[in-house]
Structures are given as structure tokens and as C-alpha cells.
Amino acid sequence: MALLRLRRDLFGDHVQAIGSCPACGAELDIVFGVSGLLRSLPETQGGPGPAEVVVDGYAVLVRPPTSADVLAVLEEEPVREAGARLFDRCVVRVTGPSVVPSAGRVPAAVAEEISKRDPGASIELVLDCAECGHRWAEVLDVVGFVWAEVNAWARRTLRQVHTLARAYGWRERDILAMTPRRRAAYLGLVAG
Known part of the structure; x- marks a missing residue:
């Protein structure tokens, strides 16, 4: 559950993902809020120790x-x-x-x-396919999901640093010191 809270703090409460129906193969959007998911988990019993x-x-x-x-x-x-x-x-x-x-x-x-x-160790999302009506439970790999988001964020940030350093000759630490909004504004100028 701590990893879900960290994910919410880093990237916000809203989660959007893509899945596929095991019955018909249709692609579907999976959307949920981390806070709602955390509230739906049963209370921890006994604590984290042995x-x-x-x-x-x-x-x-x-x-x-x-x-x-x-x-x-x-x-x-x-x-x-x-x-x-x-x-x-x-x-x-x-x-x-x-x-x-x-x-x-x-x-x-x-x-x-x-x-x-640790009820958050294995979280199942109940999904419904809009195409065929199939309903199933999918295990949410919290570690894999959060890692994929962190990895994507890191790659995106690296590309932004590369683009701005190349365009303006700025140092990496100066670019990373900018707010994301300001960095995006300069990226818009470079692209425009």
C-alpha cells in the first residue's frame, strides 16, 4: 500500500492504463483512482513483522x-x-x-x-469488456506498474534535458532545476 501512496504522490491520483480482454482480445481502457483503490482494501491485520x-x-x-x-x-x-x-x-x-x-x-x-x-500485496481489479461483455479479475502488479511509470518519466525527462541542452546549451542541472511547466514552455518554443 505504501508503494501505491508513493505513486499517487509522484504522479497524481488518476491512473490510466490499457488492457486486453482475454475472451475476445479487444483493447480496453482501465481507469481508476489510487485513493479509491486504497480505501477499498481491507484493513491490515497484525502488522508487517514476522x-x-x-x-x-x-x-x-x-x-x-x-x-x-x-x-x-x-x-x-x-x-x-x-x-x-x-x-x-x-x-x-x-x-x-x-x-x-x-x-x-x-x-x-x-x-x-x-x-x-498486507492486503495490498495482491490487488485484483474486476474488469468488464465493452465489446463482448466478458468479466474477469486481473491482478494489478503494483511494483511493475509503478516501475513502468517511473521509467517512462525518467526517459521523458532525459529527452527533455537532451532537447533543451542541445537547443540552448544549458547544463543538465539548470534544466532539472526548472519547474515542469517552465521546462514545457521552453520545449514548446524549441518545437515551434
Whole structure:
């Protein structure tokens, strides 16, 4: 949820994206407000620290996964086993009859507990296709979405600096010190 708040603070509340219908392939506009999305999420239960989950005779102390954990498991092969590797990375301590299974009820209970502690970790948007009427839920990849916006902003800013430095001979730090509105005005003069 903190990443969504950061996104709102950087780029505003209004989000516009493009998706495609899995049934008919039609392109659709996805529009929502970050504030409304944040209000719709359930309250966090238990806080961000480690949690103990007891199921099937096991007591599993697990910490929430970090973005570094997710990146690490996605870089390893095979990707289809990423969930089990993520589970293994986040287990702090296990007590129970034997080695904790990485599939079945134990990991499912752990995942449910982590979801309660961070309901913003997995956000689903319910979408409707205007073309065929198909309705489905799409997981919002908050990290990927925010990263794409930051990356686009950085590239756009770099192009602006390049254009103004080339046109006027100004230094990068002087261009970046300008307000976005003033920078846009000079870009308009260069283009015009």
C-alpha cells in the first residue's frame, strides 16, 4: 500500500492504463483512482513483522517477502517453482513433526496470513469488456506498474534535458532545476 501512496504522490491520483480482454482480445481502457483503490482494501491485520502460523502440527514463523526476495526467486530456474522458493526464503523457524512441506496446507496457511498482514500485496481489479461483455479479475502488479511509470518519466525527462541542452546549451542541472511547466514552455518554443 505504501508503494501505491508513493505513486499517487509522484504522479497524481488518476491512473490510466490499457488492457486486453482475454475472451475476445479487444483493447480496453482501465481507469481508476489510487485513493479509491486504497480505501477499498481491507484493513491490515497484525502488522508487517514476522507471524507465526500453526497448521497440521507445524508452527511456522515467517516474515513477509520483500521485493528482493521476489526478484531473487524469479531469476532462478525453473520459474514454476518460484512460489516454493519464496516460501523457503521467508521461513524464519519451523517446529513440527518433520521438515515443513513446501506444498499443501502449510504454505497456503502461511500465504493467507501474510495476505492478511498486507492486503495490498495482491490487488485484483474486476474488469468488464465493452465489446463482448466478458468479466474477469486481473491482478494489478503494483511494483511493475509503478516501475513502468517511473521509467517512462525518467526517459521523458532525459529527452527533455537532451532537447533543451542541445537547443540552448544549458547544463543538465539548470534544466532539472526548472519547474515542469517552465521546462514545457521552453520545449514548446524549441518545437515551434
